[in-house]
Amino acid sequence: MTDQRDQGRGFRVPKPPARPGETPDFSGINLGEPGKLPLLDAEAPVEAFEPFHHDLLRVLDMDGKAHGDWAGLVTDDDKKTALKAMIRTRAFDARMMRAQRQGKTSFYMQCLGEEAIAVGATLATRDGDMQFPTYRQQGILFAKGVDPEVMMNQIYSNRKDPLQGKQLPVLYSFKEYGFFTISGNLGTQWPQAVGWAMASAIKNDDKIAVAYIGDGATAEGDWHQGNLFASVYRAPVLLCVVNNQWAISTTAAFAGADKNTFAARMASYGLPALRVDGNDLLAVLAACRLSAQRARAGLGAVGIEFLTYRRGAHSTSDDPTKYRAKEEVEGWPLGDPIDRLKQHMIVTGLMTADEIDTLEKDAETEMREAENRAEENGLVHAGQGAEPAAMFEGVYAEMPGRLREQMKEAGF
């Protein structure tokens, strides 16, 4: 991007493609070409990954046609399963955005435009693997079949909240679905995922971990340390950087994205790394499937940068019109992941437009009904939250004496 040299001697502050009122320019991003990069063998040497550090692994073109050998790693059933999970993810987000506006919850974060990444990566995992998500991988839960009512109970901090009202909305934990407890502290899950994978390797297990991080959070020290540990100990983990161009109001350039790709930076730790079209479900799933095979074979971690765009606001507390051009969303050259997969299904005759339409309507109905049920379990803002006394439980395996005293003091 453009350097701003208007203040200080050589001092530079990165500038986004466009501020409000300006015309976005994405010409600096290497978008590659669908089908151009050769399929890798799961046991390929690290050097074979080099072309993938700066080029872009793509399968679908912008007309919905699949190209190249990577397409062979994705079945028709995968595509149907993924489309349904992505549609349900988006319907859930839409429902919860509305619920926040109606005052039913204090907070929500959507993943609009990034649905293919979490859904695709999850389809490459098996039961028993562990995902270490950020707050923007709710697609994992739809790919794994979690009941949306239970997620909403968490968002409403109500009587049936599985976390008993202790955690902020969307900071889920679903151990039985291989979904690690989300932390508000960015980047911490990255070395934790690596450690989980190290444990699997120590125990001679074939389970793998999947780590997620956003572009902005790669600036945290934990990203560097996690990359290093994954490389040093050859841990079976997929290291997924979701580069959606924005960290709240700052562009990925503040995390160094305009100096080198995240894929190339992970490669500099000695990791094989791929840069992948994050809005192309086929490319996402193919890249993750190959990486998972590699990790399960004992060949260690793979770093994957998913190029995508954060279409929505950062959170319900954010207004992106204050810092970026509205035209960016439609101008993003890799389009929308659901539209692209839908188009692929139609042009290849896998599904008709009517069938997809039915899927979308069904998802809307499902989420509306789930919301009604969750609402019956209470809303924290209506004074129907989780049991107050539960607040004191679970700090330790056993409640210490002084906490018991405080619980009594609080009236329980």
Added chain:
Amino acid sequence: MSETLSNTKTMNMIEAIRDAHDVAMERDDDVVVFGEDAGYFGGVFRCTAGLQEKYGTSRCFDAPIAESGIVGAGIGMAAYGLKPVIEIQFADYITPAYDQISQEAARIRYRSNGQFTCPIVIRTPTGGGIYGGQTHSQSPEAIFTHVTGLKVLIPSNPYDAKGLLIAAIEDPDPVIILEPKRLYNGPFEGYHDRALKGWKDHEDGQVPEGYYTVEIGKAKTVRAGNAVTVLCYGNMVHVCQAAQEEAGVDAEIIDLRSLLPLDLEAIETSVKKTGRCVIVHEATKTCGYGAELMALVQERCFYHLEAPITRVTGWDTPYPHAQEWTYFPGPTRVAAALKKVVEAK
């Protein structure tokens, strides 16, 4: 005691800690040990010596110089089901891992409502008295005792060091063990100009072979007395014993051993008996752990107190090099405080 005596062996604190690892690793395949220089070399203080050779590189291994990564990886291993025992080379260097310790390890059980737990142990050499200067002498216990969800231990002798470490490894919650490095090779009473005594002539240098534990959350009365209660831990346990002799005061000296959870019952019983209390720690004074002890004694023993509670601590400065013995709260300073509190009307 006589039963176990036949199976005891003289150990210094290093040998006791090494032995605790060995016992725990032998009993449980899920125990893994790692840290900077902790593998092949056996640790800069030798606390993990021989473990890699005995248990292999997948059970005991070296780590990159990256404290947050070390603890973060340990948390992930614990989530998988292992029991990681981590060494941070000096307590002064634990701060890069503070985010992982305070926001992650300590909170995982609570924030996941018990779905995930974090049974890790972090061992780290603490305290001064070794000319370690600013970054090899600090006592950072208070930055951990303020974190709910952690347990914080500090042994003062080989017997407790082994028993507490085994208990910590078996504990279902994250435990930080601060090991006073000044005590590794022998008890130190604060007389830096006298020859070092080894652990062989000390009762607590007789360490049972094999498995035993020291209960977490239990203090130990190292000297019974009636005139004043002395609350101390780590290096200061030995300093306070010397100070008691120097002052000729009938002090009851309590080695807290476990700072979080704390043995409040032992403290309350003693202070209610003596009516006076001196708190001694090496860490800096302001907002140190002594302030919490003082508040608790005030809250619970107010009507039994016959004198103001007094603290003898390190000064509110970074730990200096040349001025080591002006900084270190030695027996002379502690003895003066004991006399003053006992004589207060």
